[in-house]
Structure formats: C-alpha cells, structure tokens
Amino acid sequence: MSRNPYFQDIAGRYLFQELRERKRAFHEKNPDVHLISLSIGDTTEPLPETIRQALAKKAQEMGTDEGYFGYGPEQGIAPLREKIAEVLYHNTIAADDLFVSDGAKCDIGRLQLLFSKRAKVALQDPAYPAYLDTSILHRGKDSIIRLPCTPENNFFPDLTLAKKADFLFICSPNNPTGHIFTFEELEKLVRFAQKEKKIILFDAAYAYYVQEAQGADGKLFPRSIYEIEGADTVAIEIGSFSKMAGFSGVRLGWTVVPEKLRYPTGEPVKQDWLRIITTFYNGASIISQYGGIAALSPVGLKEMKAIVNFYLENAKLLRAAFEDLDFEVYGGIHSPYLWVRQKGKTSWQLFDELLHNAHIQTTPGVGFGTSGEGFLRISSFGRRATIQEAIGRLHAMHAKM
Amino acid sequence: MSRNPYFQDIAGRYLFQELRERKRAFHEKNPDVHLISLSIGDTTEPLPETIRQALAKKAQEMGTDEGYFGYGPEQGIAPLREKIAEVLYHNTIAADDLFVSDGAKCDIGRLQLLFSKRAKVALQDPAYPAYLDTSILHRGKDSIIRLPCTPENNFFPDLTLAKKADFLFICSPNNPTGHIFTFEELEKLVRFAQKEKKIILFDAAYAYYVQEAQGADGKLFPRSIYEIEGADTVAIEIGSFSKMAGFSGVRLGWTVVPEKLRYPTGEPVKQDWLRIITTFYNGASIISQYGGIAALSPVGLKEMKAIVNFYLENAKLLRAAFEDLDFEVYGGIHSPYLWVRQKGKTSWQLFDELLHNAHIQTTPGVGFGTSGEGFLRISSFGRRATIQEAIGRLHAMHAKM
Numbered sequence: 168m169s170r171n172p173y174f175q176d177i178a179g180r181y182l183f184q185e186l187r188e189r190k191r192a193f194h195e196k197n198p199d200v201h202l203i204s205l206s207i208g209d210t211t212e213p214l215p216e217t218i219r220q221a222l223a224k225k226a227q228e229m230g231t232d233e234g235y236f237g238y239g240p241e242q243g244i245a246p247l248r249e250k251i252a253e254v255l256y257h258n259t260i261a262a263d264d265l266f267v268s269d270g271a272k273c274d275i276g277r278l279q280l281l282f283s284k285r286a287k288v289a290l291q292d293p294a295y296p297a298y299l300d301t302s303i304l305h306r307g308k309d310s311i312i313r314l315p316c317t318p319e320n321n322f323f324p325d326l327t328l329a330k331k332a333d334f335l336f337i338c339s340p341n342n343p344t345g346h347i348f349t350f351e352e353l354e355k356l357v358r359f360a361q362k363e364k365k366i367i368l369f370d371a372a373y374a375y376y377v378q379e380a381q382g383a384d385g386k387l388f389p390r391s392i393y394e395i396e397g398a399d400t401v402a403i404e405i406g407s408f409s410k411m412a413g414f415s416g417v418r419l420g421w422t423v424v425p426e427k428l429r430y431p432t433g434e435p436v437k438q439d440w441l442r443i444i445t446t447f448y449n450g451a452s453i454i455s456q457y458g459g460i461a462a463l464s465p466v467g468l469k470e471m472k473a474i475v476n477f478y479l480e481n482a483k484l485l486r487a488a489f490e491d492l493d494f495e496v497y498g499g500i501h502s503p504y505l506w507v508r509q510k511g512k513t514s515w516q517l518f519d520e521l522l523h524n525a526h527i528q529t530t531p532g533v534g535f536g537t538s539g540e541g542f543l544r545i546s547s548f549g550r551r552a553t554i555q556e557a558i559g560r561l562h563a564m565h566a567k568m
Numbered sequence: 569m570s571r572n573p574y575f576q577d578i579a580g581r582y583l584f585q586e587l588r589e590r591k592r593a594f595h596e597k598n599p600d601v602h603l604i605s606l607s608i609g610d611t612t613e614p615l616p617e618t619i620r621q622a623l624a625k626k627a628q629e630m631g632t633d634e635g636y637f638g639y640g641p642e643q644g645i646a647p648l649r650e651k652i653a654e655v656l657y658h659n660t661i662a663a664d665d666l667f668v669s670d671g672a673k674c675d676i677g678r679l680q681l682l683f684s685k686r687a688k689v690a691l692q693d694p695a696y697p698a699y700l701d702t703s704i705l706h707r708g709k710d711s712i713i714r715l716p717c718t719p720e721n722n723f724f725p726d727l728t729l730a731k732k733a734d735f736l737f738i739c740s741p742n743n744p745t746g747h748i749f750t751f752e753e754l755e756k757l758v759r760f761a762q763k764e765k766k767i768i769l770f771d772a773a774y775a776y777y778v779q780e781a782q783g784a785d786g787k788l789f790p791r792s793i794y795e796i797e798g799a800d801t802v803a804i805e806i807g808s809f810s811k812m813a814g815f816s817g818v819r820l821g822w823t824v825v826p827e828k829l830r831y832p833t834g835e836p837v838k839q840d841w842l843r844i845i846t847t848f849y850n851g852a853s854i855i856s857q858y859g860g861i862a863a864l865s866p867v868g869l870k871e872m873k874a875i876v877n878f879y880l881e882n883a884k885l886l887r888a889a890f891e892d893l894d895f896e897v898y899g900g901i902h903s904p905y906l907w908v909r910q911k912g913k914t915s916w917q918l919f920d921e922l923l924h925n926a927h928i929q930t931t932p933g934v935g936f937g938t939s940g941e942g943f944l945r946i947s948s949f950g951r952r953a954t955i956q957e958a959i960g961r962l963h964a965m966h967a968k969m
Contacts, residue, residue, distance in 0.1 A: 230620030
C-alpha cells in the first residue's frame with residue numbers, strides 16, 4: 168500500500184476550507200444577502216506605513232546589485248533573529264535559538280518530524296485543527312490523547328491524562344477559546360513536563376494580544392512560556408507575525424528551540440530541528456523578513472500595537488453584544504477570539520441560527536474537538552463598520568425572538 | 569522513544585550547510601584569499617525591472633484598504649495559477665491542478681506525506697540531497713532504492729531496479745549532473761510507471777533552461793513530463809521560480825497534481841494533496857505571488873529569458889575552460905550545472921585541488937550519492953566577472969602543473 172493510510176483517519180476537509188465552501192454555497196443560494204463573517208481568524212487592517220515601506224524598499228533593492236538576495240540562511244537572517252530576541256524576548260532567548268519560519272502553521276507541521284512514528288501527542292480539546300490533523304497524518308489517530316478544556320475545569324487540562332504522551336501542543340492565549348493561562352497555570356504545565364519528561368510545543372501566536380494585567384494568582388499574564396524558569400529545558404515556542412502585524416498573507420513567524428532542550432533520552436533537540444529546517448525548507452521570503460525587522464522597530468511596534476488594540480476593541484464590543492443576547496461568553500480579553508454558548512444548543516444549531524437569522528457566519532466550536540460542542544468561536548478580526556453592522560444584526564435578531 | 573529514530577540514518581549536516589561551514593573555515597584560515605564559489609546553485613543576477621516593480625507595488629498595496637490581503641487560498645491565487653497554466657503549460661494543464669508553493673524544496677518534503685511509512689522510494693544516484701534526506705526522515709534508509717546514473721549508462725537508470733519502489737524522484741534537467749532526458753527517455757519512464765503502477769515525482773525546477781534543440785531521438789527536448797501522453801495518470805511535476813526568475817530568496821514555486829493521477833490502489837491523489845497543503849501550509853507570500861504573475865507577463869518573460877541565457881553563457885564559458893583542463897565535462901547546455909571529472913581522482917581530491925590551487929569552491933559529486941564519486945558539480949550561477957576570474961584562475965593553475 169503506497170498511500171498514507173492516515174488520510175482515512177482525518178475528516179475529508181480542513182475545517183476552514185469546509186467553512187469557505189459553506190459560505191460559497193450560501194452565497195449561491197442567497198445572492199442578495201450580504202453575509203458577515205465572524206468566522207475565520209484573518210486580519211483585515213492594512214499593513215502599517217513603516218512595514219509596507221520596508222517591504223516595498225526591499226522589493227526594490229532586490230532589483231539592484233547590492234540589494235539582491237538569493238537563498239537566505241534557512242534559519243532566517245541574523246538581523247531579524249536578533250531583533251526578535253531583543254524586542255520580544257528582552258534577550259532572555261538567544262538569537263541563535265530562534266528559527267524564522269513562513270508561519271506558525273508550517274512549523275507546526277515540520278515539528279512533527281522531530282518525533283518518532285510511535286510517539287503519542289496530547290492536545291487541548293478544543294484546539295486549533297492543525298495540531299490534530301498534522302499529528303494524525305504523521306502517526307494516525309491512535310497517537311492522539313485529548314485533554315478536555317471547558318468552563319467546567321476553567322480551561323485547564325487534567326494533566327494526568329497527558330502522562331502517556333511524549334509531547335503536548337499547548338496554546339495560550341488559546342485559539343479557539345480565547346482563554347489565557349495564568350503564570351501559575353503555565354508554571355504547573357512546565358513542572359509537569361519537567362517531572363514527566365515531556366516536550367511542550369507552546370503556540371504563542373496570539374502573545375501580542377496579552378494585556379498587562381494580573382491573573383487570579385496576582386501575577387501578570389505570561390506572554391511566553393520562557394517566563395517560567397526552566398521552560399527552556401522542556402518547551403519549544405512557536406511565534407507568528409500574522410496576527411501581531413497583519414502578516415497572514417505576508418507569511419512570517421518563528422520558532423524557538425532552546426539549546427538546553429533535550430529529548431527524554433538525552434539528545435539535544437536543537438540540532439535535529441536545524442537538520443529539519445535545512446532539509447525541508449528554504450527560509451522565509453527575504454522581503455517578508457525585512458518587513459518583520461521594520462515591524463519590530465520603535466515606530467513599527469507602536470503601529471502594530473494600535474492594530475492589535477483595534478481588534479481587541481472589536482472583541483470588547485462583541486463581548487457586550489453576545490452578553491446582551493444571553494450567551495455565556497469566554498475569551499475576547501487577551502485574545503481576538505470569543506468562545507460563546509447558549510446552553511441546550513449544539514454548535515451547528517447556533518451556527519445555523521446566526522447564519523439564517525442574522526446573516527452572520529461563525530465557526531462551530533465542535534469543529535475544534537468534541538469538547539467544543541455547544542460553542543461558537545467568534546472572531547474579532549474585521550473592519551469596525553463590519554463589526555458594528557454584525558452587532559446591529561444580533562440585536563435585531565434578539566428583538567424579534 | 570520519542571525522538572525520530574531516522575535522524576541516525578542521515579548525515580549530520582545537509583550537504584550545502586556543510587559546504588557553507590567549510591567555506592567559513594577556509595576564510596578563517598586564509599583571511600586574505602578571495603575564494604570564488606562555483607558551488608551552491610544560487611542565483612546572483614538582480615531581479616528584472618518588471619518583477620521588482622510588481623513586488624514593490626503589491627507591498628505598497630498591502631498598506632491600503634483595497635489592496636490588503638490576509639490569508640490567500642492555500643492553493644495559490646487564481647490569477648497566478650491561470651498564468652502558469654497558460655504561459656508555461658499552454659493550458660495543457662488545468663489551473664485547478666496547479667498548487668502554488670513557497671518553493672520546490674518545501675513541496676518535496678510535503679509530498680512525502682502522500683505515501684505510507686512502508687512505501688519504498690527510488691532515487692537517481694547522484695541526486696539533489698533533499699529527495700534522499702526527506703525520504704529518510706520520513707521512512708528510514710531501508711526505504712531507499714538507488715538508481716545509478718553515470719556516463720556509463722548515459723545517465724539513464726536501469727528501471728528494473730525501481731520495480732520494488734512505490735514512487736520515484738526524477739529530475740531533468742538534472743541537478744547535479746546537468747543531464748537532460750530526451751523525449752524518448754522520458755516516454756520510457758512514463759511507460760514504466762504506467763505498467764508497473766508507480767508514481768513519478770518529476771522535478772522540473774530547471775525546465776526553463778531547456779533549449780529548443782533536438783535530442784538523439786530527433787525530437788525536441790521536453791520541458792515538462794506532461795509532454796508525454798498519459799503522464800498525467802502517473803506523474804506529479806514540481807516547478808520553481810527560483811532558477812527561472814531569480815526567486816531563490818523571494819520563494820515561489822508550484823506543483824502539478826493532475827486530476828487523473830491515482831494511487832496503485834485507485835484512490836485519487838489530488839484530494840490528498842489538497843488536504844496536505846491546507847493542513848501543513850498557508851500559501852506562498854502574496855507579494856511573491858504577484859511577482860510571479862509579473863514574471864509571466866510578456867515583458868517579464870523576456871527579462872527572465874535574458875537572465876537564463878546569461879547563466880547559460882556562463883555555463884558555456886565554464887565548459888570550455890574545464891575541457892581545456894582535460895576534464896571530462898557533462899551538462900551545462902540545458903542546465904546551469906556542469907558535471908566534471910578527471911579519471912583516477914576522488915571528488916574530495918578534486919575539490920581540494922581547486923580550493924587550494926585555484927581558490928575555487930565547488931561541490932563534491934560524492935555528496936549527491938555514491939555514483940557521484942569522482943565528480944565535481946560546477947555551478948554557473950555567478951556574476952560574469954566572477955566566472956571570468958574563475959576561468960583565469962583555472963588556466964593559471966593548469967599552466968603551473
């Protein structure tokens with residue numbers, strides 16, 4: 168049998184592709200209806216001035232003898248790695264432990280290659296579908312251990328379930344729930360990984376949405392797993408410019424694989440990761456990398472912050488609207504995502520209600536895992552006018568009911 | 569064991585990474601020596617005007633409400649796919665069977681996921697290292713079947729060796745040998761795959777270097793495997809803008825997975841490939857994709873052709889020089905690569921001779937497989953002055969011997 172047998176273990180379509188198809192089908196049947204999407208987590212605000220000028224400048228320079236760039240180092244150009252280390256990690260992470268990627272999703276897939284075909288992987292449930300699907304395509308559905316995260320356990324998994332896992336995907340601020348771990352919770356995760364010899368793949372793609380605020384433990388919410396002492400011996404961190412700088416179409420991210428990280432059997436992970444990226448990858452677009460450097464300049468940071476705050480303001484408006492409609496609402500504070508439910512209704516029932524009565528497209532929570540049943544994920548990415556129009560429709564729908 | 573055990577099956581370093589390190593070591597020991605590299609196949613000519621303007625324009629537009637682009641379709645934007653289908657395949661390939669990538673190397677790695685862990689893969693030997701290394705990291709060294717391609721068999725493999733393979737990586741014009749298959753040879757390969765139910769992964773990254781000329785069979789040399797009737801039932805083709813348009817740093821390529829292609833067991837391959845790219849990938853940079861569209865415009869094509877011809881002229885000059893030095897010379901006509909040897913010398917002996925006596929860095933052929941022993945790969949990518957300087961050094965070295 169030459170075909171990868173694990174294709175049979177995964178749903179035929181990737182969730183977001185499925186939603187795109189449904190949207191198209193709705194449009195075909197209702198050509199006059201203007202559907203608002205609060206579904207896909209895709210940025211909508213144009214690139215800030217500093218970034219677009221830097222991208223255009225590098226593009227122009229690529230046409231000159233001095234500015235032309237062929238293959239860059241697979242690990243990413245040094246000035247970008249140094250800037251990420253300095254600005255986003257205050258040099259607590261070495262630039263040499265940073266690997267520039269063409270986006271978090273691509274590195275999630277490549278990271279799978281670090282582990283054997285027999286490795287077991289624990290995932291939060293619900294979770295970003297790429298963790299599950301890349302895991303299944305590499306080692307089948309029996310390799311998966313699900314860690315339910317619901318309001319009932321305050322979105323913190325029962326770690327005893329993860330004891331049989333070799334590695335864990337953990338995401339905070341979480342996609343899809345919008346939930347964020349406190350410092351103490353993240354510390355508990357790191358101690359678990361240290362004690363039980365697990366590797367954590369920590370997805371921090373939404374780190375830039377974390378506000379300077381205290382959690383229930385009285386400590387500031389963490390933006391990086393490396394804020395926890397000793398995390399560099401057990402954790403890989405995945406970062407992204409997509410949601411921070413509107414780079415979802417520009418393609419740029421990074422992964423931190425610390426020098427100190429070891430497999431349970433003692434071999435260093437970093438050298439394997441370097442082997443993987445040099446073998447499976449040829450670096451992010453040089454133009455995008457120069458955009459990344461500009462984003463991390465003082466002016467770029469200010470511009471990015473303004474956009475992140477804009478999406479967070481959208482989230483605040485949407486939170487209020489769903490609360491008005493008697494939804495239970497989670498997330499949307501340190502995250503662009505809201506996670507909402509009305510007890511007694513399934514995800515697809517809520518999805519259809521909003522689609523047909525308010526012409527709003529959302530994402531059914533059950534698409535992110537069985538523990539997502541009953542929820543919808545609401546994305547705050549959108550132009551302000553669109554968000555306001557959506558809120559108007561929600562209120563109008565509510566008034567009619 | 570959580571670590572991927574196949575890391576033990578591959579050489580610690582990727583060949584080109586190894587060469588980069590050796591170059592650095594030489595520079596450290598000989599800081600005053602200006603080393604010329606005819607080693608890595610990396611483009612050196614600046615991007616043509618049409619392309620760089622298109623890249624800069626899209627970068628600027630990303631800062632506007634109308635021109636901003638978030639996630640593009642994973643398969644690539646339709647105008648680019650349509651342009652590739654029209655210009656490079658004369659619409660013999662449907663745009664819907666084309667998948668835009670961030671480069672051939674990345675898709676080579678992703679294509680591995682189509683096949684089961686037990687699949688066997690046949691590779692030309694010598695071959696571009698990514699075929700071997702991505703294969704090993706997916707299914708170990710015992711999955712590899714090597715097909716020697718040497719002057720002794722006119723670089724055409726003994727296909728009976730491939731009977732136990734499930735899929736074959738085939739590259740023409742070949743990297744590293746610079747050899748090109750005739751129409752008849754390619755036809756023989758396709759017929760073999762049809763009869764024996766194999767899938768061919770055809771790497772056509774250097775297709776744009778193929779000259780309009782007749783092979784020994786009296787037919788024009790093929791640029792695409794789909795010129796052979798029925799190839800769309802057995803072959804995937806991998807294409808790239810890197811060597812055609814100088815995009816090695818811009819990152820853009822494509823893969824053709826025809827609707828008609830089936831696994832030996834009958835399932836269509838295309839739907840699995842769509843699943844892979846939507847799961848493991850988020851599309852090529854939107855800016856790069858607009859660069860690709862410009863490259864395929866009438867003016868862009870003319871500009872690209874001029875650059876390709878420039879590198880081919882380099883190859884011609886280098887061919888003459890190595891022939892003057894009594895090397896056996898292959899390739900360098902439909903390819904930027906020359907494959908040269910002097911009988912009785914190993915690859916690393918030749919490498920050291922040129923490094924120390926002419927201060928020229930090359931690539932040892934044995935790095936591409938055991939059948940590459942005794943050869944050097946000479947890359948024609950370089951500024952003209954550099955190539956001329958290299959040729960001068962070669963002649964000076966020869967005169968002294």
